[in-house]
Amino acid sequence: MLTLSRLRRDQKIETMKIKKNIAISDSGFIFNPSTGDSFSVNPIGLEIIKLLKDEKPAAEIKKHILNLYAIDEATVEKDFYDFLKMLEANKLSAETEKAN
Amino acid sequence: MAKLQYERPLIQKLNTGTMNKFGTRTEYRPHTEIDGAKVEALMKEFGSPLFVISEKTIRDKFNDANRAFKTRYPKVQFAWSYKTNYIAAVCNVYHQLGSWSEVVSGFEYNKALKSGVPGNKIIFNGPDKTVEELKLAIENSSLIHIDHLDELYTIIELTNEIKKRPKVAIRVNMDTGIYPMWDRFGFNYENGQAWDAINKIVLTDKMDLVGLHCHIGTFMLAPSAYGVAAAKLSELALAIRKKYGKTIQYLDMGGGFASKNTLKGSFLPGTDTTPPIDDYAEAITTSILNAGFLEEELPTLYLETGRALIDEAGYLLGTVISNKRLSDGRKATIMDFGVNILFTAFWYDHKITPAQEFSHYTENSVMYGPLCMNIDVVRENVTLPPMKKGDHVVVHTVGAYNMTQWMQFISLRPAVVMVDLQGKAHLIRKRETLSNIDASEEMPGYLKEFKL
Numbered sequence: 232m233l234t235l236s237r238l239r240r241d242q243k244i245e246t247m248k249i250k251k252n253i254a255i256s257d258s259g260f261i262f263n264p265s266t267g268d269s270f271s272v273n274p275i276g277l278e279i280i281k282l283l284k285d286e287k288p289a290a291e292i293k294k295h296i297l298n299l300y301a302i303d304e305a306t307v308e309k310d311f312y313d314f315l316k317m318l319e320a321n322k323l324s325a326e327t328e329k330a331n
Numbered sequence: 332m333a334k335l336q337y338e339r340p341l342i343q344k345l346n347t348g349t350m351n352k353f354g355t356r357t358e359y360r361p362h363t364e365i366d367g368a369k370v371e372a373l374m375k376e377f378g379s380p381l382f383v384i385s386e387k388t389i390r391d392k393f394n395d396a397n398r399a400f401k402t403r404y405p406k407v408q409f410a411w412s413y414k415t416n417y418i419a420a421v422c423n424v425y426h427q428l429g430s431w432s433e434v435v436s437g438f439e440y441n442k443a444l445k446s447g448v449p450g451n452k453i454i455f456n457g458p459d460k461t462v463e464e465l466k467l468a469i470e471n472s473s474l475i476h477i478d479h480l481d482e483l484y485t486i487i488e489l490t491n492e493i494k495k496r497p498k499v500a501i502r503v504n505m506d507t508g509i510y511p512m513w514d515r516f517g518f519n520y521e522n523g524q525a526w527d528a529i530n531k532i533v534l535t536d537k538m539d540l541v542g543l544h545c546h547i548g549t550f551m552l553a554p555s556a557y558g559v560a561a562a563k564l565s566e567l568a569l570a571i572r573k574k575y576g577k578t579i580q581y582l583d584m585g586g587g588f589a590s591k592n593t594l595k596g597s598f599l600p601g602t603d604t605t606p607p608i609d610d611y612a613e614a615i616t617t618s619i620l621n622a623g624f625l626e627e628e629l630p631t632l633y634l635e636t637g638r639a640l641i642d643e644a645g646y647l648l649g650t651v652i653s654n655k656r657l658s659d660g661r662k663a664t665i666m667d668f669g670v671n672i673l674f675t676a677f678w679y680d681h682k683i684t685p686a687q688e689f690s691h692y693t694e695n696s697v698m699y700g701p702l703c704m705n706i707d708v709v710r711e712n713v714t715l716p717p718m719k720k721g722d723h724v725v726v727h728t729v730g731a732y733n734m735t736q737w738m739q740f741i742s743l744r745p746a747v748v749m750v751d752l753q754g755k756a757h758l759i760r761k762r763e764t765l766s767n768i769d770a771s772e773e774m775p776g777y778l779k780e781f782k783l
């Protein structure tokens with residue numbers, strides 16, 4: 232059973248956006264100018280970040296992955312949200328309050 | 332259009348300037364074969380988890396150790412330390428290579444006899460030998476290494492009923508500059524206990540004192556400690572020769588050489604820090620050769636090397652059950668094997684590699700076993716490619732102590748296979764079944780029935 236706060240949190244992640252000012256290189260390097268941190272992402276991670284930057288909704292991104300890769304929906308669902316949480320933890324997500 | 336191979340999306344923060352304690356290893360290079368046997372095929376045929384022993388590695392390591400000692404000293408005899416791994420097929424490889432047996436219990440003693448090792452080629456160590464076991468060992472002319480005075484008195488008593496002179500050695504413990512000192516087993520060198528035992532043995536004249544034994548510790552990273560131990564045992568042997576005119580036939584240096592595992596908490600991997608076997612051989616043989624023995628009275632050097640010979644020959648294959656994100660953001664990977672069968676995870680950061688090809692992207696993860704307990708941690712931190720449910724891993728350097736100290740806890744113990752020199756896998760220990768466990772249980776009649 233989902234608690235209310237959990238539900239709110241999930242909605243927040245559903246509409247998560249990536250910070251506008253981060254730099255993305257095609258080889259999978261991410262640089263956050265506001266913190267000076269850099270990251271490496273694998274190709275699928277890079278693809279997701281680019282789609283997020285283009286403000287694509289979560290449902291569309293998941294569908295895109297399912298179409299492109301040999302994988303089941305449950306795994307995509309699980310891994311996608313885990314990835315979003317990692318972006319959030321690494322302070323790469325934009326303030327969702329402002330986006331809403 | 333064919334779909335692309337999926338990999339979990341990953342993001343890893345790059346730490347510039349500081350050396351990543353975990354990222355410098357090449358652990359994540361996939362390990363798909365063991366001596367020509369495909370890991371995937373082995374798991375398909377024998378299940379997961381699965382222990383795999385490389386016969387080639389056993390032979391290579393043994394031949395290398397044998398060479399290191401025999402090129403430095405004229406009389407060397409290895410005795411396979413059963414407790415390290417006493418699966419009969421494993422023991423037989425060592426026996427084929429010329430190793431005797433070193434045992435520490437009646438169970439191990441009988442296992443060696445059953446495998447066909449002649450009684451006079453069994454070294455019987457350990458503090459707990461029963462009267463029956465001692466009788467058998469005396470009858471078989473086995474080498475009985477006396478651990479304490481109670482055992483010595485028992486043997487003296489037994490010589491009244493058995494008309495055979497027991498062949499004995501005493502286990503000596505001593506200060507070799509290593510802390511903590513193992514003074515729990517045998518007789519102490521420095522405080523005169525060893526002499527006390529020697530005097531009793533020689534003066535009662537009921538048994539032959541043929542050797543002196545020591546085992547100064549395990550996973551000893553300092554070869555110099557062996558140099559000290561060998562010098563002290565030599566000194567004792569020469570003093571016995573002088574005092575009683577008796578020649579000590581052998582010095583047994585026990586086991587304890589380090590394997591190439593990485594001890595928990597050490598910064599560098601074991602492959603960089605473990606001394607080569609030649610360093611131990613050099614320290615020991617130099618001490619004995621310089622001690623002052625007459626050439627014709629040089630004692631035979633016995634070695635009971637365990638982990639340094641077998642550890643690298645053992646692999647554990649396992650499967651990912653699930654991935655989790657811990658509350659602090661760390662990734663956790665749950666495997667189908669835990670500390671129940673990988674006891675040495677308490678001592679070592681075992682090298683773990685994936686068993687299938689991945690991209691070169693990696694992430695740090697804590698690796699858990701399947702037991703419902705907090706202590707069930709296989710690795711506190713391991714760098715691996717993004718693994719998903721059903722993916723396979725290879726745990727390296729697990730040949731020593733796991734297949735003897737494993738627990739039948741919660742689940743049944745896995746099968747063990749040996750890959751021969753042609754790359755063919757042989758089942759050498761079957762996966763345990765419920766009936767193996769049931770067979771030793773008894774049900775009191777009044778508890779047979781219940782209604783729920």
Ligand SMILES: Cc1ncc(COP(=O)(O)O)c(C=O)c1O
Pocket residue numbers: 412415433456546548549550585586587588635636637638639731
């Ligand atoms: C008497 C004796 N010999 C040999 C060994 C084998 O030691 P290792 O595996 O460290 O070489 C042991 C291990 O505890 C031992 O107690």
